Amino acid sequence: MTFTYLTAGESHGPQLTGIIEGLPAGLTIDLDQVNTALADRQRGYGRGHRQQIEHDRVQVCGGLRHGVTLGSPLVLTIKNRDHAHWSEIMAPTTPATPTNTTRKVTRPRPGHADLVGGRKYGHADLRNVLERSSARETAIRVAIGNVCEQLLAQVGIQLASAVTQVGPLTAPVPTEMTLAELKAATAANDLRLVDPTKLAAIHQLIDQTRRAGDTLGGTVVVIAENVPAGLGSYTSWDTKLDAKLAAAVMGVNAIKGVEIGDGFAAAARPGSQVMDPITFDPATGFARTSNHLGGFEGGMTTGMPIVITAAMKPIPTLYHPLATVDLMTMQPAKANVERSDTTAIVPAALVVENVVAIELVRALCAAFPSDELTLFKKSVAAWRERMNEGRDGDD
Ligand SMILES: Cc1cc2nc3c(=O)[nH]c(=O)nc-3n(C[C@H](O)[C@H](O)[C@H](O)COP(=O)(O)O)c2cc1C
Numbered sequence: 001m002t003f004t005y006l007t008a009g010e011s012h013g014p015q016l017t018g019i020i021e022g023l024p025a026g027l028t029i030d031l032d033q034v035n036t037a038l039a040d041r042q043r044g045y046g047r048g049h050r051q052q053i054e055h056d057r058v059q060v061c062g063g064l065r066h067g068v069t070l071g072s073p074l075v076l077t078i079k080n081r082d083h084a085h086w087s088e089i090m091a092p093t094t095p096a097t098p099t100n101t102t103r104k105v106t107r108p109r110p111g112h113a114d115l116v117g118g119r120k121y122g123h124a125d126l127r128n129v130l131e132r133s134s135a136r137e138t139a140i141r142v143a144i145g146n147v148c149e150q151l152l153a154q155v156g157i158q159l160a161s162a163v164t165q166v167g168p169l170t171a172p173v174p175t176e177m178t179l180a181e182l183k184a185a186t187a188a189n190d191l192r193l194v195d196p197t198k199l200a201a202i203h204q205l206i207d208q209t210r211r212a213g214d215t216l217g218g219t220v221v222v223i224a225e226n227v228p229a230g231l232g233s234y235t236s237w238d239t240k241l242d243a244k245l246a247a248a249v250m251g252v253n254a255i256k257g258v259e260i261g262d263g264f265a266a267a268a269r270p271g272s273q274v275m276d277p278i279t280f281d282p283a284t285g286f287a288r289t290s291n292h293l294g295g296f297e298g299g300m301t302t303g304m305p306i307v308i309t310a311a312m313k314p315i316p317t318l319y320h321p322l323a324t325v326d327l328m329t330m331q332p333a334k335a336n337v338e339r340s341d342t343t344a345i346v347p348a349a350l351v352v353e354n355v356v357a358i359e360l361v362r363a364l365c366a367a368f369p370s371d372e373l374t375l376f377k378k379s380v381a382a383w384r385e386r387m388n389e390g391r392d393g394d395d
Pocket residue numbers: 048111112113133134135138252253254255313315316317339340341344347348351
C-alpha cells in the first residue's frame with residue numbers, strides 16, 4: 001500500500017481533518033504524545049491571540065481499534081474552538097445571506113495567497129482563500145507528523161528541531177550537540193533555542209517589532225538521526241529523497257529556502273572541506289568523519305544524521321498594513337488586517353520537523369513491506385545490516 005495523506009478544513013471552519021493511508025497495521029498510537037506535539041505547536045514567543053483560544057486535541061474516527069492501527073485509513077480530526085465565534089460566517093451548509101457575508105475581505109495582503117488565490121478560483125470574498133491558506137492547517141500536519149514520528153521511533157529513528165535565527169539574530173546549534181541535549185535545551189525556553197543567552201535579545205527584538213506593527217521571519221534546523229543508509233535513489237531525479245524532503249519543507253507556509261547540510265555555505269569552500277571522508281569498522285560498519293552534506297549523497301541517505309535548515313519569511317499580515325488595491329473599487333487601499341502573529345518561527349520549527357517525519361515514513365513504506373509492523377521492523381533491521389556489510393560475495 002502506498003503511503004499518502006490528505007488534509008482538509010478551513011481556519012475558522014468546524015474542524016481540521018487528516019487522513020493517512022498506508023500506515024502499517026499493528027502500530028500502537030499514543031494520543032497523549034500527539035496532543036503534546038499539538039500543544040507545542042501553539043507555544044512560542046511572538047504568537048497572536050488565536051493560540052489562547054485554541055487548545056488543540058486530536059480525535060480519531062477511523063483506522064484505529066483499542067489504540068492500535070488496523071491498516072485502514074487513519075482519520076484524525078482537531079476541532080477549531082474559534083469556530084464558535086464564526087459559526088454563521090463560516091457555516092458549511094447554511095446558504096449565503098446578507099448577514100452571514102458581512103465580513104467580506106476585498107483588500108488582499110501582499111505576501112499572502114489572497115490576491116492570486118482569489119483571481120485563480122474566482123472568489124470575490126478573499127476569506128474563501130485565506131481560510132485555507134492560513135497556517136491553521138499546519139496543526140493537522142503536526143498531528144499526522146507525530147503519528148509518523150511514533151512509527152519512526154519503532155525503527156530507531158529520532159527527530160528534533162530548533163530555531164536558529166529570528167530576524168537578524170542568530171543562535172546556531174553546535175555540531176557536537178546530541179539529539180537528547182538539543183531536545184532538552186529547546187524545551188526549556190519559549191523560542192526553541194539551544195542557547196538561552198540569546199533569549200533576552202530576541203524577546204526584545206520581537207517586542208519592538210510588534211510595537212512597530214511589523215513582523216519577523218527566521219531559520220529553523222531539523223535533525224533526523226539513525227535513518228538507515230540507502231533511502232531514496234540516484235537513478236532518476238524524481239527518486240532523490242533530498243529533493244522530496246526539500247519539496248515537503250518548501251510546502252510549509254512561509255518557507256522560502258531549504259538547505260541540506262552546509263547548504264549554501266558549502267558553495268564557498270573547496271571540496272576537501274565539504275566531502276565527508278568514509279571509514280569502515282567491521283563491528284559497526286561504514287561511517288563518516290564529518291557531515292557537511294547533511295546525510296545525503298546522490299539523493300540517498302548515507303546513514304549520517306539528516307540535517308535540514310529552512311528559512312521562513314516574515315509573517316505577511318502587518319498591523320501597519322502595506323499598500324494594496326481594494327478589489328471592490330479597484331482603488332488604492334491599505335491591506336486587510338487579520339488577527340496575526342508577530343513571528344511564527346517557533347511553531348514553524350515543529351511543523352518542518354513533522355513534514356520531514358512524514359516524508360521519511362513515505363520513503364520507508366515505499367522501500368520495505370509496510371502492511372504490518374512486525375515485518376516492517378524486521379525488514380528495516382535486515383536492510384541496516386546489509387548496508388553495513390563488507391564486500392559483497394565474499395565468504
Ligand atoms: C506556524 C505558522 C504560523 C503562521 N501564522 C501566520 C499569521 O498569523 N499571519 C500570517 O499572515 N501568516 C502566517 N503564516 C504564514 C502564512 O500562512 C503564509 O505566508 C501564507 O500562507 C502564504 O504562503 P507562502 O508564504 O508560503 O507564500 C504562518 C506560517 C506558519 C508556518
